[in-house]
Amino acid sequence: MGRLLQATTKNPGQRIISKGEFLTREGETERNLYYIESGAVRAFLLTEHEEQIIRFGYKGSFINSLSSFLNGSPSPFYIEAIRKTEVRVLTKELLEKMVYENEESMKGYIALLETLAVQQIEREIDILTVSPSERLKRVLERSPTLFQEVPLKYIASYLRMTPETLSRIRNS
Amino acid sequence: MKIKIDAFEKELNSLLEKAVSDAKTLKGFSEDELNHRVSSTSWSALECIQHLNLYGDFYLPEIERIIDLKRYPASDTGYFHTGWLGNYFGNLMKATNDKITKMKSPKDKNPIHSDLNITTIDRFIKQLEKMQLLFSQSKKSNLEKTRIPTSLSPMIKLKLGDTFRFLIYHIERHLLQAMKALSA
Numbered sequence: 001m002g003r004l005l006q007a008t009t010k011n012p013g014q015r016i017i018s019k020g021e022f023l024t025r026e027g028e029t030e031r032n033l034y035y036i037e038s039g040a041v042r043a044f045l046l047t048e049h050e051e052q053i054i055r056f057g058y059k060g061s062f063i064n065s066l067s068s069f070l071n072g073s074p075s076p077f078y079i080e081a082i083r084k085t086e087v088r089v090l091t092k093e094l095l096e097k098m099v100y101e102n103e104e105s106m107k108g109y110i111a112l113l114e115t116l117a118v119q120q121i122e123r124e125i126d127i128l129t130v131s132p133s134e135r136l137k138r139v140l141e142r143s144p145t146l147f148q149e150v151p152l153k154y155i156a157s158y159l160r161m162t163p164e165t166l167s168r169i170r171n172s
Numbered sequence: 173m174k175i176k177i178d179a180f181e182k183e184l185n186s187l188l189e190k191a192v193s194d195a196k197t198l199k200g201f202s203e204d205e206l207n208h209r210v211s212s213t214s215w216s217a218l219e220c221i222q223h224l225n226l227y228g229d230f231y232l233p234e235i236e237r238i239i240d241l242k243r244y245p246a247s248d249t250g251y252f253h254t255g256w257l258g259n260y261f262g263n264l265m266k267a268t269n270d271k272i273t274k275m276k277s278p279k280d281k282n283p284i285h286s287d288l289n290i291t292t293i294d295r296f297i298k299q300l301e302k303m304q305l306l307f308s309q310s311k312k313s314n315l316e317k318t319r320i321p322t323s324l325s326p327m328i329k330l331k332l333g334d335t336f337r338f339l340i341y342h343i344e345r346h347l348l349q350a351m352k353a354l355s356a
């Protein structure tokens with residue numbers, strides 16, 4: 001992952017987006033991987049009736065619409081800045097070139113994908129967890145600073161509960 | 173009023189297609205333009221769309237829930253008769269060309285000052301697609317005997333056919349309003 005970070009600093013691609021701006025919209029093909037230097041974003045799925053947040057990205061994390069990035073399909077997700085955010089941009093071309101450059105890079109990339117795979121499994125367990133307080137506990141164990149980074153209403157959406165329920169279980 | 177189901181289906185689908193096309197046109201405008209309000213009490217284009225979304229949030233799940241119950245199979249006459257209340261609402265909503273009479277909206281369907289952006293329109297397009305799907309499923313049910321609660325009160329119900337009539341004219345009306353908010 002260190003090599004990926006190195007690549008992003010060498011790559012002149014940098015973007016500053018304001019709150020409400022999108023890195024990716026539903027239907028677009030994801031061509032970039034973003035490293036968040038400051039600020040915060042949310043990735044969400046839009047249905048007829050609501051926005052369902054599936055993931056957050058804040059300082060120090062990589063984020064993109066992964067399925068679209070990996071297989072070229074239209075992105076099912078939106079990625080939106082929830083406050084002013086600075087990202088480093090790694091294009092797919094650059095990433096591929098770098099990853100297959102040498103064994104070290106490949107190992108780094110594999111390590112990143114392994115981390116992501118485990119995160120997805122944890123997330124799947126989150127969704128299947130019935131107790132709201134249990135879901136909150138799981139997420140706080142992974143991301144203890146979540147409430148400093150992200151507004152309550154978004155955390156509630158990610159946890160699949162109403163903001164009222166979230167306030168209630170936090171206060172109890 | 174006696175309505176031929178096939179003819180109504182054509183009208184509904186054509187209005188839905190126009191709505192999708194109008195929504196895509198709206199996406200071409202900037203967020204500033206879409207949020208622009210002619211006066212402090214009139215709605216921006218996005219507010220018009222969000223108002224429609226709020227109605228869809230209520231009606232689409234209700235329609236789906238009730239037609240899934242499959243209580244009354246479709247009649248074989250090829251026609252349905254509107255109810256007096258359904259007919260009243262349908263005609264009330266039907267925008268007559270450019271003239272739109274101002275009407276007060278129920279408080280919980282007032283979109284003013286909510287946080288709106290491009291996803292408001294995307295959500296609306298999804299609702300239109302869902303409505304198209306629901307209507308084709310509704311044809312298997314009896315459009316007169318099947319009743320859908322209104323958002324006014326669960327005790328006030330409209331015939332399924334009337335609900336679609338009301339919804340589609342309501343959409344047409346507010347889309348016209350949205351386009352006007354942009355050109356002003």
